[in-house]
Amino acid sequence: MELKIIEVTKQFANKTAVNQLSFSLYNGVYGLLGANGAGKSTLMRMLCRLQRPSSGRILCNNKDIYTLGEQYASYLGYLPQTFGYYADFSARDFLLYLSLVKGLPKATATRRCNILLEQMGLAEVQDKKIKTFSGGMKQRVGIAQALLNNPQILILDEPSAGLDPKERVRLHNLISALAQNRIILLSTHIVSDVEDLANEILLIKNGQLLHKDTADSIAQCIRGQVWECRVDAEQVAHMTACFNVAKVKSTQSSVQLRIISKRQPCPEAVPVKPVLEDVYLYYFNERRTGNV
Amino acid sequence: MYNLLYYELRKLLGRPFVLVGMLILILVNVSCFCTQSLPSIVAREKEDSAYASGFQAVEIEQRLAQKYGETLTDDVVQQMLHDFQPSAEFMEKTSGVHTAYIYNNSLQQAVQYHFANADGSWNGLSVEQVFGYDSLPLGYSAGWIATCTYMLQILLLLCLFLILVIAPVFCGEYGTVEALLLSARYGRTKLIQAKILAALIFSIGLICLFFLINFALAFYCFGGQGLDACVLFSFENAFSNIASPLSCGQLLRAMFFLSLSGAISVAAITLALSAASKNTYIALIAALFVFLLPLLLNLPSHHPFYKALMLCPVYQVMSNHILSADSISILGKQTLFAWLCLPFDIIISTVAIVLAHARFAKHEVT
Numbered sequence: 092m093e094l095k096i097i098e099v100t101k102q103f104a105n106k107t108a109v110n111q112l113s114f115s116l117y118n119g120v121y122g123l124l125g126a127n128g129a130g131k132s133t134l135m136r137m138l139c140r141l142q143r144p145s146s147g148r149i150l151c152n153n154k155d156i157y158t159l160g161e162q163y164a165s166y167l168g169y170l171p172q173t174f175g176y177y178a179d180f181s182a183r184d185f186l187l188y189l190s191l192v193k194g195l196p197k198a199t200a201t202r203r204c205n206i207l208l209e210q211m212g213l214a215e216v217q218d219k220k221i222k223t224f225s226g227g228m229k230q231r232v233g234i235a236q237a238l239l240n241n242p243q244i245l246i247l248d249e250p251s252a253g254l255d256p257k258e259r260v261r262l263h264n265l266i267s268a269l270a271q272n273r274i275i276l277l278s279t280h281i282v283s284d285v286e287d288l289a290n291e292i293l294l295i296k297n298g299q300l301l302h303k304d305t306a307d308s309i310a311q312c313i314r315g316q317v318w319e320c321r322v323d324a325e326q327v328a329h330m331t332a333c334f335n336v337a338k339v340k341s342t343q344s345s346v347q348l349r350i351i352s353k354r355q356p357c358p359e360a361v362p363v364k365p366v367l368e369d370v371y372l373y374y375f376n377e378r379r380t381g382n383v
Numbered sequence: 384m385y386n387l388l389y390y391e392l393r394k395l396l397g398r399p400f401v402l403v404g405m406l407i408l409i410l411v412n413v414s415c416f417c418t419q420s421l422p423s424i425v426a427r428e429k430e431d432s433a434y435a436s437g438f439q440a441v442e443i444e445q446r447l448a449q450k451y452g453e454t455l456t457d458d459v460v461q462q463m464l465h466d467f468q469p470s471a472e473f474m475e476k477t478s479g480v481h482t483a484y485i486y487n488n489s490l491q492q493a494v495q496y497h498f499a500n501a502d503g504s505w506n507g508l509s510v511e512q513v514f515g516y517d518s519l520p521l522g523y524s525a526g527w528i529a530t531c532t533y534m535l536q537i538l539l540l541l542c543l544f545l546i547l548v549i550a551p552v553f554c555g556e557y558g559t560v561e562a563l564l565l566s567a568r569y570g571r572t573k574l575i576q577a578k579i580l581a582a583l584i585f586s587i588g589l590i591c592l593f594f595l596i597n598f599a600l601a602f603y604c605f606g607g608q609g610l611d612a613c614v615l616f617s618f619e620n621a622f623s624n625i626a627s628p629l630s631c632g633q634l635l636r637a638m639f640f641l642s643l644s645g646a647i648s649v650a651a652i653t654l655a656l657s658a659a660s661k662n663t664y665i666a667l668i669a670a671l672f673v674f675l676l677p678l679l680l681n682l683p684s685h686h687p688f689y690k691a692l693m694l695c696p697v698y699q700v701m702s703n704h705i706l707s708a709d710s711i712s713i714l715g716k717q718t719l720f721a722w723l724c725l726p727f728d729i730i731i732s733t734v735a736i737v738l739a740h741a742r743f744a745k746h747e748v749t
Contacts, residue, residue, distance in 0.1 A: 139566040141748035164568040171748075175559025179397045188390045194568035197386055236563060 122285025
């Protein structure tokens with residue numbers, strides 16, 4: 092499976108949400124990182140044919156996704172950032188209904204629903220109305236519906252939102268298990284969610300692709316710009332005002348800071364190995380990038 | 384497709400307000416029947432006998448109708464005028480009020496309304512002069528006419544209810560489940576067909592249900608005897624001006640088909656507005672406006688657009704108006720103007736459904 096995005100732009104009335112994006116996705120897990128308004132959700136919606144690109148093309152196995160029509164939709168599983176449900180539907184009804192909209196035969200739909208309700212830990216509450224569910228349970232229903240048609244292209248927009256740590260681990264394991272023979276694209280604000288999981292990270296800012304590489308390779312692009320130092324408690328306010336501080340850790344006698352800066356922030360600061368979260372802060376907390 | 388249709392119907396009917404609304408409508412219908420039909424019917428054979436009500440009154444009316452045979456002719460008119468002639472003593476008491484307004488039974492009232500002077504004497508008009516036909520089917524029609532009359536109000540309420548139920552069909556998904564539906568394989572094709580079909584089935588079902596309820600109630604009370612009687616030979620009522628000598632049965636059939644086609648048009652227009660609106664409130668207000676606007680225009684009957692206005696769904700549902708429009712000649716044959724509704728509705732419904740389909744299929748999630 093290959094998904095090719097060619098010079099895709101999405102222009103709204105007074106904003107360019109996605110600007111001339113070009114990249115290709117093959118089987119594997121891709122993490123989409125970017126701040127709010129970076130264009131992640133718009134890109135995902137265009138990949139799901141929910142929004143038409145203003146210009147550019149999206150090809151699936153070298154065929155335009157709009158030409159492929161229903162065939163492309165049958166490859167697709169999508170979890171939007173937010174989604175509604177029908178108040179009077181139980182989890183089971185909701186999944187059965189969506190599997191019919193996805194074109195599954197009734198017997199297959201029933202079988203897939205049973206499997207996914209079990210997999211998502213919803214089997215015991217399958218006949219309860221969704222309106223009685225907690226946020227995490229609703230999110231699990233959302234993930235289950237995305238997997239109903241065993242999609243070859245799985246697009247998950249903030250899948251771990253509302254999940255507790257145990258559920259997040261379960262989701263990570265599930266995504267890892269599904270990663271064979273399909274494209275999985277997931278967006279998140281939580282860098283650690285994609286750091287271990289994704290084969291490649293796509294870093295997006297202002298609708299443009301900054302990086303598309305492995306987490307380690309992307310982190311290397313700010314090598315020599317991440318520092319750690321110990322300062323007195325009184326100095327913390329000054330340092331956070333002047334520098335892009337990635338982490339503050341208090342100890343009994345002092346405070347340990349992790350700073351992203353092009354220059355050495357203080358004489359005691361030592362350079363450390365950057366990680367993906369540093370890169371995220373480097374690009375998306377640029378107000379103070381150490382040019383003081 | 385059938386499974387999708389089942390879920391779409393369930394979504395339509397599963398909302399608590401739909402069931403509550405239907406129950407309220409049934410209650411309103413039954414109360415209309417009680418206040419405007421059987422229990423309100425009273426009759427007596429002569430001015431000096433006591434009034435009977437309910438089933439006894441119906442019995443009196445039916446006996447009288449049978450007495451004069453099955454056809455209204457000039458001879459029958461003369462016989463009736465003679466039988467129902469009020470006494471001089473009685474006329475003195477009423478001090479000049481037209482005899483037609485002194486109620487004994489519906490047959491007396493009908494004959495005196497059309498063929499008598501204020502004192503009950505013959506006004507000199509023949510059946511042909513009054514109705515345009517030298518004879519008319521005769522029978523007890525007042526019960527069925529009362530049923531048809533209150534049904535006009537019920538049908539108007541049903542259409543308003545239909546708009547309320549159908550308005551969220553498409554726009555109710557916007558901002559909630561739209562992304563899940565439209566990214567799915569059949570989200571832009573079969574799902575739309577299922578939604579449209581469900582809305583149409585609901586509309587047809589609702590109209591049929593209420594016709595069935597009212598037909599059953601009326602048939603239980605009045606029997607089938609008056610169904611052959613001509614609607615025109617009656618005291619002034621909502622159907623006094625219809626352009627053809629329809630029998631009560633024919634009137635019911637015409638009302639049924641007109642309401643059905645009107646309801647289908649209302650459903651189709653509401654679906655199109657639902658697909659084009661951002662939310663349910665906008666769709667609801669727009670659909671109510673489109674449906675009720677022709678009533679607000681209130682054009683006089685000589686206005687060039689009057690007949691076009693009559694084709695609007697609201698006038699189809701309030702079918703006494705469109706049935707009163709002059710007959711038209713199609714291929715040299717005089718036909719009720721109301722039948723023009725059918726091609727008009729087919730066109731309107733098809734266009735609206737195509738628009739609804741296209742609008743939802745091309746909807747972009749924001």
